[in-house]
Amino acid sequence: MRALRKLFSFNGGVKPAPHKAASIAEPIAIAPLPERLMVPLWQSTGAAALPLVQAGDRVLKGQRIGAADGGLSVAVHAPSSGTVLEIGPQPMAHPSGLLAPAIVLATDGEERWTELEPVNVGGTPPDALRDILRDAGIVGLGGAVFPSHQKLRPGAHGTRTLIINGAECEPFITCDDMLMRERAAGVLRGAMLMKHILQAREILIGIEDNKPEALAAMRAAAGSEAEVVAVPTRYPAGGAKQLIRVLTGIEVPHGRRSTDYGVQCFNVGTAFAIHQALDHGQPLISRLVTVAGNVARPRNYEVLIGTAMREVVALAGPRPDTNRYIMGGPMMGLPMPGFDVPVVKATNAILAGSPTLFPPAPPEQPCIRCGDCARACPADLQPLELYWFSRARNFGKAQEYHLFDCIECGCCAYVCPAHIPLVDYYRYAKSEVWAREREKEAADAARQRFEFRNFRQEREDSEKAAKLAARNAAAAAAARAAADSPAPSATAAEPAEPAAEGQKKALIAAALARAQAQQAAAPPRNTDDLSAETQAEIAAIEARRQEPATTANIAGGDATGTSATPTAMPAAADKKKALIAAALARAQAQQAAAPPRNTDKLSAETQAEIAAIEARRQQAARLPPEPAPEPPREPPLEPPK
Amino acid sequence: MLSALLVMTGIALAIGAALGYAAVRFRVEGDPLVEKIDAILPQTQCGQCGYPGCKPYAQAIAGGEAEINQCPPGGEEGIRKLADLLGREVKPLSEEHGVEKPKAVAVIDEQTCIGCTLCIQACPVDAIVGAAKQMHTVVEKLCTGCELCVAPCPVDCISMVTQAETVQTWKWRYPVVPLRVEGKRAA
Known part of the structure; x- marks a missing residue:
């Protein structure tokens, strides 16, 4: 059976020096419990988790402290028991060097577990299992941290083959190798669980042939349940698409996923984490990390998520000239901004770097289009074209040449005779494209909202206009009805109109009478405690106010009395004249009676000046009185209240 | 002679009809x-x-x-x-x-806001929520940073805050190459 399997091959690839022997000399060690743990909330490809605890809370080991937020997000858990110190921006294992929100724990050393519930896998529907995996924080531990629960969905035509990726092709890294050697049963159990969830028909475990111990251990554990396949050692045989191609011969085309072809691929570490999550109820709170590079004793450690990288590297004895850490291997690893960044779910290895171990790249020379990169590219791309387009910021063209099929394996840069940092250009171009896509999405949303707002405003305006028009139309119709009806027949309509008019007038008169009564009944109360002088003033004002009020009353009484129209006109004119006269008289009286009060304390000179102005004003006021109907502008002609 | 004229006229009519039909059939709405x-x-x-x-x-x-x-x-x-x-x-x-500025979003100082709704009316994308005499707030995701809400605010409680880069929105920098022209552009 084993001999019958035909292996395929991918194009390109390179064979860098493996540097693996040093870190597999000793078994996996458990890293000691640190005093402080920084658990970043963003540890998956999706959104950051939502914190479930507050500063000061006590948490237990394995307690969920961050909940998944959206489909591509997973939960995060307390790696040990202790107290939440703070939730805030902390250094992050990310090449940007930016701070990211994290939960900082002070461990209490007790390592008290929260209650763990093993899952009855057979009696739980797959959807519930996926939710459990999401809440257990399971992501792809090969380094991409894609949420496993999203990958554990059978494709449209079902999933035939489940591939467990133990190739581990990158130099220096040995954590998957050690995991398979020491915990083969757990890995296999995880694979079986995934096979169950995916309803897959077969399990293939691909391991590079430079790991004979791991191959033997996995074969012993697998028995007839899974097929363990040794694949030729060639970087990047551990790339998902490359491994699928080697094992099944399926070449997943651009823009498609392997699920569409009935194949799904998981890392061995992920399989082990799924075994722990479902069989023991234990969430993902630790992972294996290879510490290698410029250290005295390279080794694999089981490290709690959130431990500072400095503390992990310290266990392996870093040499004094260590000047930087690299998360991952030398081909695809990311430079870390500092030594205090935490270990995250993506940290498969920490390489201590020094100027002698990883010397700075020789100066870049111009691309001569030799094509070495194209021969080395395992994704069958044209790296030199991508380089030219990325360098010229011609991102559209770069995408046409399938920039996003690049897996950033670094083969092209490895073989480039001109030492061009090709992958840096691709990363730059990819992040620029992503940023533009984000902007485009935001712009489209803004356009939609703007258009909807305009639509809404227009609708509101038209609704208002329609209402107004309706009201006007109703009024016009009533008026027309009133005007039309007396002409043809004087019987029914005539009494209706005067009746309506009379009713209105009666109402007004009644309201006026009420106001009068109110004024008479309730004298203003705030005038009781005033001085005699003020009282007198108020009385004068009251008297003046009474005057027009009575005229109005008379007019109102007038209107109610007779059947109106013919007599109303002259009565109104008379009233107006009387009012004007009264107002004039009032203004005169006021001027005479109440000299301006704020002039009393002024100097004699100013007083004289004011007197002169007053005199002039009086003169001016007296000038225009002859024509009478035009009221002088000084006293405001107020309608009676 | 006559047949030639007829043929040409016939062709002209046929083509004209085809064009006329196409103009109606494939008419593009809007510009x-x-x-x-x-x-x-x-x-x-x-x-x-x-x-x-x-x-x-x-x-x-x-x-x-x-x-x-x-x-x-x-x-x-x-x-x-x-x-x-x-x-x-x-x-x-x-x-x-105006000048090109880094993208910013409006932030309302919720202690100072008097709930006058003037900014809500000014916002072109309906990104401000609130009601009369109730505190208003800007929905950060929807804000385009147009600054139109800043001027109408009678209590000057709206400020434009430049959006800081986060780990999620961070972009890889242009690889610095020791060629002078590119080096300048990258800077």
């Missing part, structure tokens, strides 16, 4: 050029160009009434794209219409 220009504009709806929104500006550009360099939020890149699309010269951003 596709305006749509293309609108797609390039940043949709900030800030009105700095002198038109009440991006679409009206796009229409003005398409109609030849406006220059392509009146959009500060679009910046140099926007001008370059418009120039490419329209075959016009690239021009520097017109200073009278």
Whole structure:
């Protein structure tokens, strides 16, 4: 059976020096419990988790402290028991060097577990299992941290083959190798669980042939349940698409996923984490990390998520000239901004770097289009074209040449005779494209909202206009009805109109009478405690106010009395004249009676000046009185209240 | 002679009918050029160009009434794209219409807000929520940073906050190459 399997091959690839022997000399060690743990909330490809605890809370080991937020997000858990110190921006294992929100724990050393519930896998529907995996924080531990629960969905035509990726092709890294050697049963159990969830028909475990111990251990554990396949050692045989191609011969085309072809691929570490999550109820709170590079004793450690990288590297004895850490291997690893960044779910290895171990790249020379990169590219791309387009910021063209099929394996840069940092250009171009896509999405949303707002405003305006028009139309119709009806027949309509008019007038008169009564009944109360002088003033004002009020009353009484129209006109004119006269008289009286009060304390000179102005004003006021109907502008002609 | 005339007339009529049919059948609604220009504009709806929104500006550009360099939020890149699309010269951003600024969002100081709703009425994308005499707040995700809400606020409680880069929005830098021209551009 084993001999019958035909292996395929991918194009390109390179064979860098493996540097693996040093870190597999000793078994996996458990890293000691640190005093402080920084658990970043963003540890998956999706959104950051939502914190479930507050500063000061006590948490237990394995307690969920961050909940998944959206489909591509997973939960995060307390790696040990202790107290939440703070939730805030902390250094992050990310090449940007930016701070990211994290939960900082002070461990209490007790390592008290929260209650763990093993899952009855057979009696739980797959959807519930996926939710459990999401809440257990399971992501792809090969380094991409894609949420496993999203990958554990059978494709449209079902999933035939489940591939467990133990190739581990990158130099220096040995954590998957050690995991398979020491915990083969757990890995296999995880694979079986995934096979169950995916309803897959077969399990293939691909391991590079430079790991004979791991191959033997996995074969012993697998028995007839899974097929363990040794694949030729060639970087990047551990790339998902490359491994699928080697094992099944399926070449997943651009823009498609392997699920569409009935194949799904998981890392061995992920399989082990799924075994722990479902069989023991234990969430993902630790992972294996290879510490290698410029250290005295390279080794694999089981490290709690959130431990500072400095503390992990310290266990392996870093040499004094260590000047930087690299998360991952030398081909695809990311430079870390500092030594205090935490270990995250993506940290498969920490390489201590020094100027002698990883010397700075020789100066870049111009691309001569030799094509070495194209021969080395395992994704069958044209790296030199991508380089030219990325360098010229011609991102559209770069995408046409399938920039996003690049897996950033670094083969092209490895073989480039001109030492061009090709992958840096691709990363730059990819992040620029992503940023533009984000902007485009935001712009489209803004356009939609703007258009909807305009639509809404227009609708509101038209609704208002329609209402107004309706009201006007109703009024016009009533008026027309009133005007039309007396002409043809004087019987029914005539009494209706005067009746309506009379009713209105009666109402007004009644309201006026009420106001009068109110004024008479309730004298203003705030005038009781005033001085005699003020009282007198108020009385004068009251008297003046009474005057027009009575005229109005008379007019109102007038209107109610007779059947109106013919007599109303002259009565109104008379009233107006009387009012004007009264107002004039009032203004005169006021001027005479109440000299301006704020002039009393002024100097004699100013007083004289004011007197002169007053005199002039009086003169001016007296000038225009002859024509009478035009009221002088000084006293405001107020309608009676 | 006559047959030739008839043949030519027949061909002319047939082609004319085909063209007439095509004009009706494949009629394009709206102006596709305006749509293309609108797609390039940043949709900030800030009105700095002198038109009440991006679409009206796009229409003005398409109609030849406006220059392509009146959009500060679009910046140099926007001008370059418009120039490419329209075959016009690239021009520097017109200073009278403003300067290119990093993207910011409006933030309401909720202690000071008196709930007057003036900013809600000013917001072109309905990104402010609140009601009369109730505290208002800006929905950060929807804010385009147009600054139109800043001026109407009677208590000056709205400030524009530049959006900081986060780990999720961080971009890889242009690889610095020791060639002078590129080095300058990257800086």
